[in-house]
Amino acid sequence: MAAEECSPRCLRLTEHIISMNPAHYTVWLYRFKIVKTLELPVPEEIEWLNQVALSNLKNYQIWHHRQLLLDYYFPFIASDEETIKKLARTEIQFVNSMLDEDTKNYHVWSYRQYLVTKLGMWNIAELAATQNLIEDDIRNNSAWAHRFFLAFSDPAVHTPDLPATVHDPKVPASIIDREVDYAKEKIALAPQNQSSWNYLRGVLVKGGRSLSDVTKFAEEFATNLGEEGEDVKSSHALDLLADAYHQSGKTDKAKLCLQRLWEKWDPVRAGYWKHRALELGEAKA
Numbered sequence: 001m002a003a004e005e006c007s008p009r010c011l012r013l014t015e016h017i018i019s020m021n022p023a024h025y026t027v028w029l030y031r032f033k034i035v036k037t038l039e040l041p042v043p044e045e046i047e048w049l050n051q052v053a054l055s056n057l058k059n060y061q062i063w064h065h066r067q068l069l070l071d072y073y074f075p076f077i078a079s080d081e082e083t084i085k086k087l088a089r090t091e092i093q094f095v096n097s098m099l100d101e102d103t104k105n106y107h108v109w110s111y112r113q114y115l116v117t118k119l120g121m122w123n124i125a126e127l128a129a130t131q132n133l134i135e136d137d138i139r140n141n142s143a144w145a146h147r148f149f150l151a152f153s154d155p156a157v158h159t160p161d162l163p164a165t166v167h168d169p170k171v172p173a174s175i176i177d178r179e180v181d182y183a184k185e186k187i188a189l190a191p192q193n194q195s196s197w198n199y200l201r202g203v204l205v206k207g208g209r210s211l212s213d214v215t216k217f218a219e220e221f222a223t224n225l226g227e228e229g230e231d232v233k234s235s236h237a238l239d240l241l242a243d244a245y246h247q248s249g250k251t252d253k254a255k256l257c258l259q260r261l262w263e264k265w266d267p268v269r270a271g272y273w274k275h276r277a278l279e280l281g282e283a284k285a
Contacts, residue, residue, distance in 0.1 A: 176207035
């Protein structure tokens with residue numbers, strides 16, 4: 001390395017060192033330099049990398065190396081649509097095989113977002129893949145996050161450089177409606193799943209819509225509040241209702257939601273809910 005030798009011998013040496021310590025960041029960078037210098041076939045390097053990744057599921061360096069390879073390789077195939085499609089297909093197949101091993105692997109999901117952006121995979125097949133993963137595990141927050149990324153980061157419907165958590169006027173109302181309906185559908189299946197409630201909130205923000213748009217929906221999961229026969233199917237519904245009532249000036253109803261959370265439906269976080277209630281009083285003053 002000190003002599004900056006780039007040869008097949010050194011490539012084999014990096015493979016040996018990586019087999020002993022897959023987290024050796026410097027060796028990975030050295031290996032990438034050798035691949036570039038010797039102009040080695042990137043598909044062959046990726047094929048080798050697949051085996052290393054399957055044996056080291058939570059290794060960041062492997063995925064960084066893979067991304068470097070694609071950044072290096074892409075300009076050579078940028079004008080070949082069929083090669084790009086084949087690469088996208090084989091990469092997603094491998095990503096799916098990794099997610100079969102660990103559906104919430106952060107490095108794999110980060111790389112999947114990179115793939116979508118790099119190869120322009122803003123398509124119905126990728127959106128359907130997130131739907132399948134959510135149906136397999138409705139609490140897979142990584143799959144929810146990827147769906148949000150697909151729906152609202154597509155350059156065709158996204159304002160450049162706009163943060164993910166603010167209203168984007170470029171997003172068509174049809175997409176907002178679709179994603180609101182999707183979130184509602186999944187909430188109905190698992191009312192106490194926080195991922196789908198958070199997704200619903202995020203979609204409303206993207207569409208510049210108020211929480212009052214879903215107040216009646218949320219009220220279906222919290223009835224007779226503070227009365228005999230009180231029935232709460234989701235503490236997250238109460239959380240949303242507290243914000244919705246506050247936004248519409250119904251402070252007393254907002255406080256009641258928070259009160260019932262700390263008293264019965266989420267007493268573990270009683271301090272947090274009481275703090276929220278105090279903030280409501282300060283805002284009113």
